Structure formats: structure tokens, C-alpha cells
Amino acid sequence: MHERAGTPAQSQDLIDVDSLLGDYYDRVPDPQIAEQRVVFGTSGHRGSAADTAFNEAHIVATTAAIVEYRASQGTDGPLFLGIDTHALSGPAMETAIEVLAAAEIDTRVDARGGFTPTPAVSRAILVANGAASPTGLRTSGAGLADGIVVTPSHNPPRDGGFKYNPPHGGPAGSDATSWIAARANEILTGGAWKHVKRVPYERAKRATCVQPYDFMAAYVAELPSVLNLDAIRDGGVRIGADPLGGAAVEYWGAIAEEHRLDLTVVNPNVDPRWSFMTLDWDGKIRMDCSSPYAMASLRTLMDGGDAPYDIATGNDADADRHGIVTRDGSLMNPNHYLAAAISYLHGGARPQWPADARIGKTLVSSSLIERVAKSLGKQVEEVPVGFKWFVPGLLSGDVTFGGEESAGASFLTHDGRVWTTDKDGLIMCLLASEMLGTTGKTPSQIHAGLVEDQGQSxxxxxxxxxxxxxxxxxxxxxxxxxxxxxxxxxxxxxxxxxxxxxxxxxxxxxxxxxxxxxxxxxxxxxxxxxxxxxxxxxxxxxxxxxxxxxxxxxxxxxx
CATH class of the missing domain: 3.30.310.50 (Alpha-D-phosphohexomutase, C-terminal domain)
Structure with missing residues (x-):
């Protein structure tokens, strides 16, 4: 534990953005060095340009590999491209567009020129593939869409990230990521990446194959299909939403306006240095909305009897994770919130969900979830860490809810259809207010009731x-x-x-x-x-x- 964990960042904690961007273009990786190769973890390739682990060459090679992979799979529909607020995300997006335009890939970029939460990209892919149509989701055939999200999620400001979401809308499986990484490293070898066909960015962004798409309007308009927003509004729930300087920054204001919610964006600032953050457990700036240290400012705001909000929420940089702070100033343990959410959703809030569907949890999530599921007569599907394992069940509707210990989850629409197949921190944050508006109890109070019934862990x-x-x-x-x-x-x-x-x-x-x-x-x-x-x-x-x-x-x- 760092001695300054939970305290505001100081000047010496901040990255030099100009130096980092210089490293992105100037440093050239050597794929013979393990730390400089393209490596896909549980959610894409991540690294820092300062370590020669996330540089222009990596993105050229990885994008070219994705172009080849999607062709090999017959994926010839639009590719939805989104970015978060990390300093390296903008340059990486530009590099990717240069390669995609040269390959004449039908690419959809944010119409507002802004940032795009991971769940908005996942939703866009699924809708393009028929998830919201009367005939339902297509998983084969011509014209299938896929996507790229440029994000290292909650990682420190010096990092960049690049992940591929195939037509199922969720994180790519190891079969895809292994192939893409191996091919990308081949392209890196011997400087072959320099010969990948590219179009200069200023020309690429005007190419006919690069088209605008209003991710935010589409996502925000469809929220009533997955949430009971009337309960939040009619219940007068006061919400304080902190995007933690991430991609959800404009989404929260749009949600409040379109659905007439009493919602305040607590911190609308975007700073690639994240100078307004408090330090995480190890003294690093990390946008981990499940960390009490990273969420110290929001916890302080909610601590005391005169808290300005009934529910306060936080998201990480790409808004695929959630943090819930209740009126007593406590940040809910992600496991406690998952258990409370499962109990609420399956306790009558979603009567149209299939009765025999399972609840998804990762192997390292709390066993309280299993006890709650048993009390509800539901089966649990326990999978390894990684949201990709929930994708098949969410697509088919055989899994109603998939949640990870690290504060990532998604669930089905009211009528039992897939909403997203990637983690959605926005709906999980709004669900906390729905729970309060419907039951009169905060998620922490609902969890307390579960402890009485199932035992404390x-x-x-x-x-x-x-x-x-x-x-x-x-x-x-x-x-x-x-x-x-x-x-x-x-x-x-x-x-x-x-x-x-x-x-x-x-x-x-x-x-x-x-x-x-x-x-x-x-x-x-x-x-x-x-x-x-x-x-x-x-x-x-x-x-x-x-x-x-x-x-x-x-x-x-x-x-």
C-alpha cells in the first residue's frame, strides 16, 4: 500500500503528454523482445509508448492483421471504431483509420468527433447485425459488422489499449486474438509494417468508406429497453455521475436530458493526465471505479447526512466498469453490488426473462452470488476471468446476467434479448438508481438483507x-x-x-x-x-x- 493512496495526485504523479506522444511515433518495437511484441490479454493489447509496447508500428501491424482476419472470416460489413480519453487513444485511432481507409473497409467513427464507451460500440455492432430487429440477431452471412475499441480501460494514463470485437459484439476469443497477435508480430518483423498500405489521416478521414455514426444518440435512445427509467424519474432519485474523466463524460448529460432524470455530472473534466484523480493503492493514477482509493473524492462527497445525491456512480475510462456509492459514503464492494443486482433483477423486476436461464459469474466472484441464485431457484454458470466467456449465453438469452468481480457486468433487455456482449458500466450505474426508485432501498440496503438471509462473507x-x-x-x-x-x-x-x-x-x-x-x-x-x-x-x-x-x-x- 502506497503511503499516499487515496490522496490527490500531485505534479510529480502526472505524465508528460507531449513526451508520450513523441514516443508513440519515434520508438520502433523489436518483436524479438517479448515486452515489445503484440500480446492480447483478457481485453486486447495494452502497453505504454514509453516502454516501446504501444507505438505506431504496433497499431499499423495490428490493424492490418484485423483487416486480414475479418476477411478470412467473411466479415464484410461496417467496422465500428471507438476511442476513450487516454492520451494514446487519439493517435492510435488516426493510425488505424489510415490503414482501414487504405484497405477500403467500411468504417464508422463517432459523428461528434468525441469519445465512445465500450458498451456503445458493442451495442452498435449488435444492432447492425439485427439484435433489435423483429427477425433477430444474425451470426452468419454477408454484411456482418464488427468493431475496434481503442482503450486500455482503467489502466494508468501512460498506457494505450487496442481491442477487437467480432460480429458477436463482445471481446474476441483466444482463437481470434491469437491469430491477430501472431500475424501482427509477423508484420512487425523486419520492418514489414512500414510497407502496410496507408492513406494520410487528413485524406483518410474524408474517404467515402469512413462514415460518421452517432453512437451516443443510438445508445441513449435505446436505454428504456433495458432499464426502468420511469422508476428513477418518478421516484425522484438524485444521481451524481462521475465519469472519472472517461468516455462517458458526454453520455451522462445526454441521458439526463433525454430521459428527464435528476442527474448531475459531478466532474465533466477530461484531462489525459488525470490530474484530478486520487492515487490508487500502489500510488499510481488508475481509473478503477471499484477502488476505494481511486474513488476517494466521490466517497467524500457522499459521506455525511447532507449528501447531495441519493446514488453516486463512477466509471472507468471506457465506461465498461461501474462503481456505486450510497448515501452513507461507502463504495460498494463489486461483489456485494453484483449479488444485490441479481437478487433485484430476478426477484420480479424482469418478469419476461426466461425462467430457466442461468446467471453468469466468474470463478473469482463472491460465493454469495451462488447462495442468492440458489435461493431464487436459478443455476449459476461459473466461468474463468474475462467477459468473453459470457458472450454465448448473453447472445442466446440462456444467460440473463453476466458479472465479474472487477465491477463489470451486463444483462438482457426487458424482453430477454441481448443488450451488449461487453461490459456496460452505464446500465449497471443506472440500475442502482432503478433499484432505489422501485424498492425504496439502496443497493447496499438490499445487500444487507441478503447477508441476513444468506450469511455474511x-x-x-x-x-x-x-x-x-x-x-x-x-x-x-x-x-x-x-x-x-x-x-x-x-x-x-x-x-x-x-x-x-x-x-x-x-x-x-x-x-x-x-x-x-x-x-x-x-x-x-x-x-x-x-x-x-x-x-x-x-x-x-x-x-x-x-x-x-x-x-x-x-x-x-x-x-
């Missing part, structure tokens, strides 16, 4: 820095490395390296008992590893579980 996530070699070691943890038969005084009931819901590798290890569990895995987005742990016994018992988990990880890294 203590949950923790530990983050620590790790080298790429250490991350690879943790990714390949084996049940054999846990020799104990007990965990914190309870018999071990499972040592998992595959997710029960789909049998996919979890990229780490999960150990369970009747009342506790821990999981260890490397991050797919940053050079850190994560330990998750939960106990339904006590806070002291949780500490014992964490100690046991830390020992397993330490022994693995020492060997």
Missing part, C-alpha cells in the same frame, strides 16, 4: 507486482502444488484449474472448502498478480485463508 483481493516470467508461472499453477488437505482449518473440497461452468482453463488455481476459497492468477492487463479470497466464517478466518494463499503463491514463485 468477508472478501479480499490482493494485488502485487509481477514480472512476465512470474505471471507465466502463476498461470500454470497445478493442484499438486497444494499439498495440504485443509485450508484454514477446513477440509479442502476442490483444487480447480478449470471453470466448472464451461471446462475452460482458469489460468491459475482455485482452492475451495465448505465455507471459504482462494484463487491466484496473473492479471491479463497489467504486470501484477492477484490473489482472491473469501470466508463465510469471520474476518479472522479470511486472514488465515489469505495467508495460506500467499504461501502457495510464494512457494510457486520461489521454485
Amino acid at each position: 468477508w472478501y479480499a483481493r490482493l494485488d502485487a507486482t509481477a514480472t512476465k516470467a512470474q505471471k507465466e508461472t502463476l498461470k500454470n499453477l497445478s493442484p499438486k502444488q497444494v499439498r495440504a488437505t485443509e485450508l484454514a482449518g477446513q477440509e479442502i473440497t476442490g483444487k480447480l484449474t478449470e471453470a466448472p461452468g464451461n471446462g475452460a482453463a482458469i489460468g491459475g488455481l482455485k482452492v475451495t472448502t465448505a465455507d471459504a476459497w482462494f484463487a491466484a492468477r496473473p492479471s491479463g492487463t497489467e504486470d501484477v498478480y492477484k490473489i482472491y479470497a473469501e470466508s463465510f466464517v469471520s474476518a479472522e478466518h479470511l486472514e488465515q485463508v489469505k495467508d495460506a494463499a500467499t504461501k502457495v503463491v510464494s512457494e510457486a514463485l520461489d521454485n
Whole structure:
């Protein structure tokens, strides 16, 4: 824990934007160096231009690879292109458009020349492919759309990110990302990227194949199909929405105006240095709306009896994550909010949803979700970390709700159709106000009721820095490395390296008992590893579980 965690950023914490943009164009990666290759994690390729990990060459090569990949798949419809507010996103978008225009790809860019949340891109892809039509979503045939989102999500300001969403609208699976990354690295080798056909940006943006698309108008207008906005308005719920300097900055004002909500944009500022942020746990600026340190300003605003809002919300830079702060000034643990949301949605708020559909959760989300689902008579589909695992179920309507421990989720429309197949922090934030407007209870009060019924759990996530070699070691943890038969005084009931819901590798290890569990895995987005742990016994018992988990990880890294 950094000594200044939760305190306002100071001048020495801020990036030099001009230097970073210079690095984007000046530094040329060597694909023989592992850290400079194109690597897709759980949500695209990420890195910093200052580390020669996210540079012009990377984007030229990756875009060219995507052009080839979509052709190989027969994807010949429009490609929707969105960006967030990171400093590197603008240059990367321009580079991508140069390549796309030269390849004569039908590319749709924001009509307002602004920023585009990830869920708005996902929704645009799905609508173009028929999700809102009477005949329903198409998954094959000519004219299918796909998309690119230029974002490193909640990562620090120095980072850039580039992810591909195929026609299903969600994060690309490993079959696609492996192919794209391998081809991109081939194009990087020997400077071949310099020979990729491009059109100068000023000419490319005027090309007939590059057309404007009003992402915001389309997304905002369709919100009543997935949310009960009347309940928010009629209930007089006062909302404070903080986009944390991200892509949702204009969306919140548009939502308030079009749907006549009592909603104030708490902080409308956009600054690629994020100078208005408070520092995260490790002293970095990180737009993690699930972090009490990054959300310190909003928590302070809501702390006390005279809080100006009933519900305050935060989003990360591309608005695919959510943070919920209630009137007592507390930031809800993402697991608590997921459980409360599931209880509310399946407790009568969505009567048209299919009765036999499942609830999706990741392997490292709270077991409270499983207890709530059982009480509702619902089955849970437990999958590895990564929202891509929820895509098939959301598309078919067999999964009504998919949620991740890291504060990312989406759910079906009122009539049981797919809304987005990528995380949607906007609807999850608005759902908190719907819950209050409908029930008179905040999500934290609903969670308190669940604790009374299902028992209290203590949950923790530990983050620590790790080298790429250490991350690879943790990714390949084996049940054999846990020799104990007990965990914190309870018999071990499972040592998992595959997710029960789909049998996919979890990229780490999960150990369970009747009342506790821990999981260890490397991050797919940053050079850190994560330990998750939960106990339904006590806070002291949780500490014992964490100690046991830390020992397993330490022994693995020492060997």
C-alpha cells in the first residue's frame, strides 16, 4: 500500500503528454523482445509508448492483421471504431483509420468527433447485425459488422489499449486474438509494417468508406429497453455521475436530458493526465471505479447526512466498469453490488426473462452470488476471468446476467434479448438508481438483507507486482502444488484449474472448502498478480485463508 493512496495526485504523479506522444511515433518495437511484441490479454493489447509496447508500428501491424482476419472470416460489413480519453487513444485511432481507409473497409467513427464507451460500440455492432430487429440477431452471412475499441480501460494514463470485437459484439476469443497477435508480430518483423498500405489521416478521414455514426444518440435512445427509467424519474432519485474523466463524460448529460432524470455530472473534466484523480493503492493514477482509493473524492462527497445525491456512480475510462456509492459514503464492494443486482433483477423486476436461464459469474466472484441464485431457484454458470466467456449465453438469452468481480457486468433487455456482449458500466450505474426508485432501498440496503438471509462473507483481493516470467508461472499453477488437505482449518473440497461452468482453463488455481476459497492468477492487463479470497466464517478466518494463499503463491514463485 502506497503511503499516499487515496490522496490527490500531485505534479510529480502526472505524465508528460507531449513526451508520450513523441514516443508513440519515434520508438520502433523489436518483436524479438517479448515486452515489445503484440500480446492480447483478457481485453486486447495494452502497453505504454514509453516502454516501446504501444507505438505506431504496433497499431499499423495490428490493424492490418484485423483487416486480414475479418476477411478470412467473411466479415464484410461496417467496422465500428471507438476511442476513450487516454492520451494514446487519439493517435492510435488516426493510425488505424489510415490503414482501414487504405484497405477500403467500411468504417464508422463517432459523428461528434468525441469519445465512445465500450458498451456503445458493442451495442452498435449488435444492432447492425439485427439484435433489435423483429427477425433477430444474425451470426452468419454477408454484411456482418464488427468493431475496434481503442482503450486500455482503467489502466494508468501512460498506457494505450487496442481491442477487437467480432460480429458477436463482445471481446474476441483466444482463437481470434491469437491469430491477430501472431500475424501482427509477423508484420512487425523486419520492418514489414512500414510497407502496410496507408492513406494520410487528413485524406483518410474524408474517404467515402469512413462514415460518421452517432453512437451516443443510438445508445441513449435505446436505454428504456433495458432499464426502468420511469422508476428513477418518478421516484425522484438524485444521481451524481462521475465519469472519472472517461468516455462517458458526454453520455451522462445526454441521458439526463433525454430521459428527464435528476442527474448531475459531478466532474465533466477530461484531462489525459488525470490530474484530478486520487492515487490508487500502489500510488499510481488508475481509473478503477471499484477502488476505494481511486474513488476517494466521490466517497467524500457522499459521506455525511447532507449528501447531495441519493446514488453516486463512477466509471472507468471506457465506461465498461461501474462503481456505486450510497448515501452513507461507502463504495460498494463489486461483489456485494453484483449479488444485490441479481437478487433485484430476478426477484420480479424482469418478469419476461426466461425462467430457466442461468446467471453468469466468474470463478473469482463472491460465493454469495451462488447462495442468492440458489435461493431464487436459478443455476449459476461459473466461468474463468474475462467477459468473453459470457458472450454465448448473453447472445442466446440462456444467460440473463453476466458479472465479474472487477465491477463489470451486463444483462438482457426487458424482453430477454441481448443488450451488449461487453461490459456496460452505464446500465449497471443506472440500475442502482432503478433499484432505489422501485424498492425504496439502496443497493447496499438490499445487500444487507441478503447477508441476513444468506450469511455474511468477508472478501479480499490482493494485488502485487509481477514480472512476465512470474505471471507465466502463476498461470500454470497445478493442484499438486497444494499439498495440504485443509485450508484454514477446513477440509479442502476442490483444487480447480478449470471453470466448472464451461471446462475452460482458469489460468491459475482455485482452492475451495465448505465455507471459504482462494484463487491466484496473473492479471491479463497489467504486470501484477492477484490473489482472491473469501470466508463465510469471520474476518479472522479470511486472514488465515489469505495467508495460506500467499504461501502457495510464494512457494510457486520461489521454485
